[in-house]
Amino acid sequence: MFPEFNYYKPSTINEAFELMATLSDARFIAGGTDLLLKLRKQQVLVKNILSLKDISELREISESDQGLSIGAMATLADLEFHPSVRANYAVLHDGIVNLGSMQIRNMATIGGNLCSGLPSADTAAPLLSLDAKLEITGPEEDYSLPLSDFFVKPGKNVLKRNEILKRIIIPAQSACSTGAYVKLGRRKAMEIAIVGAAVSFVTDGLTDHCVQARVALTSSAPVPMRCPEAERYLIERRLTEEAILEAGKIAAVEAQPRTSFRTSSEYRKNIIPVVVKRAGLMALERLKLCKSQAVRGWNR
């Protein structure tokens, strides 16, 4: 049983702002798979909960030439079965299917996963590797910022109490760029990552030389992180297993993992290159497949 609370269900963003302004000791709730658990364990106590579930504009997913716009209240299952996410944003799809279980993904939202501020958030590294931006709305102003600027410390993001994450915007990716996310855990599912790595490449189209790389990690620092040195290492290099592993070693130096009850920081430092390598090789395989389809004239 959860502690008692009052529950409100605004149907518009403005209604949510008005309620938040009148209520002391109130929090927004998305899917609830994180907050309700904290309430049950009394890690969080709150008198008033404002659900964002009935605000339909927060759940819209749309694609254009500019990229993919995902409402923060889109469930992970909405995205898992969205044809464009699987086809064009495979690295994000990997992060999603590795999260929880089907039941959890039917309830949990992408916005909630990011707003948890957990260093292990499985959608965070893929979205970092896709250069995602966030659109945030508040009673005073709307603004956008790169996802990399969203996380402050474990469990904390930049949102003020009365602000709402509205949308996640993924810019359109280059043709035949692709990525992959690999999550290492003690179990195959229903697990918090020991380490997760999202690796994306863009190559010059004819050879395997890298023109753009993204390496992002979960559970490797106080917040989900990009690895700019590892990325720089890969630019203009031919993408081989050795090069990707070397990038992983550089990423491990950039990482600041902690010792938790799941594993030690030493183990994380040692395993990061392996997980980066696995993700990189998976991305490379997808890139090859994409190129062979392009040569045969198959459209994406």
Add this chain to the structure above:
Amino acid sequence: MQYNISVTVNGTKHHLKVAGNTTLLNVLRECLGLTGTKEGCGSGDCGACTVILDGKAVKSCLYLAVDTDGKEVLTVEGLSRNGELDPLQIAFVEEGAVQCGYCTPGMLMSAKALLDRADGAGLGEEDVRHAIVGNLCRCTGYKRIVKAVLRVAQHREA
């Protein structure tokens, strides 16, 4: 605060008054007497509380009753029709997929959600295992559960 909800459970509409902190699991077991859905952990891990909400499998121990207003819930009690077991239930029995039975209602609902979503499209072992990954079983080792679900899937495909 109490909230009025109108929720359809196994085809029957119920008008209920619930507290904000009441879970769907509480409502099913305590208010409606449908004790087929189990509380194994209360923390969304074991899946014994799985039900189907508007066609999707959810963990009822982490789903607030107040959010079920206007929705449809299917529990394990709703699988059988006119006293006849659902093909999934028959398959579970015949394939030996039930030992202590505690995970079984949740497993059945996850499996049913998968089969209904797939709508006959070819399902393999990996698809079934992916669908039940949120349902823990301490007894069977999952093999017979997977076999039972695949049996029904193949029958539907045919």
